[in-house]
Amino acid sequence: xxxxxxxxxxxxxxxxxxxxxxxxxxxxxxxxxxxxxxxxxxxxxxxxxxxxxxxxxxxxxxxxxxxxxxxxxxxxxxxxxxxxxxxxxxxxxxxxxxxxxxxxxxxxxxxxxx
Amino acid sequence: xxxxxxxxxxxxxxxxxxxxxxxxxxxxxxxxxxxxxxxxxxxxxxxxxxxxxxxxxxxxxxxxxxxxxxxxxxxxxxxxxxxxxxxxxxxxxxxxxxxxxxxxxxxxxxxx
Numbered sequence: 001x002x003x004x005x006x007x008x009x010x011x012x013x014x015x016x017x018x019x020x021x022x023x024x025x026x027x028x029x030x031x032x033x034x035x036x037x038x039x040x041x042x043x044x045x046x047x048x049x050x051x052x053x054x055x056x057x058x059x060x061x062x063x064x065x066x067x068x069x070x071x072x073x074x075x076x077x078x079x080x081x082x083x084x085x086x087x088x089x090x091x092x093x094x095x096x097x098x099x100x101x102x103x104x105x106x107x108x109x110x111x112x113x114x
Numbered sequence: 115x116x117x118x119x120x121x122x123x124x125x126x127x128x129x130x131x132x133x134x135x136x137x138x139x140x141x142x143x144x145x146x147x148x149x150x151x152x153x154x155x156x157x158x159x160x161x162x163x164x165x166x167x168x169x170x171x172x173x174x175x176x177x178x179x180x181x182x183x184x185x186x187x188x189x190x191x192x193x194x195x196x197x198x199x200x201x202x203x204x205x206x207x208x209x210x211x212x213x214x215x216x217x218x219x220x221x222x223x224x225x226x
Contacts, residue, residue, distance in 0.1 A: 032212050043120075044206075046217075102157075
């Protein structure tokens with residue numbers, strides 16, 4: 001079936017380096033994507049979103065890139081810090097009637113080495 | 115302003131029992147969605163409520179149900195609990211449209 005998935009289950013980076021987390025989606029009709037960060041014992045925390053009419057969107061130290069041709073989404077974190085260590089999920093909204101129905105990828109664990 | 119609030123945070127129930135979980139959305143948000151998170155299945159959508167009506171539904175059995183009140187607070191109920199229902203149950207709220215969803219801390223349900 002259609003799904004949103006991640007290429008790498010674990011990513012280990014050195015503090016100060018940039019991190020890139022990837023995600024593939026299969027529903028070409030999807031028009032809204034979100035990245036979440038989840039720390040142990042907490043709910044997912046909204047990081048950044050992007051709509052299908054955009055290729056790139058920047059936030060504070062984070063950038064999301066959307067390539068609709070190959071149905072690929074990525075999250076770039078600049079100058080990665082120990083506090084960035086968490087599991088990151090991409091999500092695709094497939095809600096009917098403009099509703100909210102997120103389909104999540106499997107998640108990537110980001111480990112930041114001091 | 116206050117975020118999404120879920121109660122209780124932790125719950126232990128016995129097989130066969132039923133359970134009710136509560137979610138208070140961010141003030142002004144009218145949509146509440148529920149998700150189940152397990153190590154094996156990841157994050158899975160249960161259902162979404164908007165203006166007291168179920169607007170979207172995932173692929174869960176009828177033992178899982180929900181409702182939304184006029185103040186947008188939502189409850190979900192699981193009847194005849196099974197061991198496999200042990201999970202972190204998360205709710206998320208949005209203003210109602212196709213916009214960013216903010217999650218609560220979740221309710222950790224353990225079925226023994």
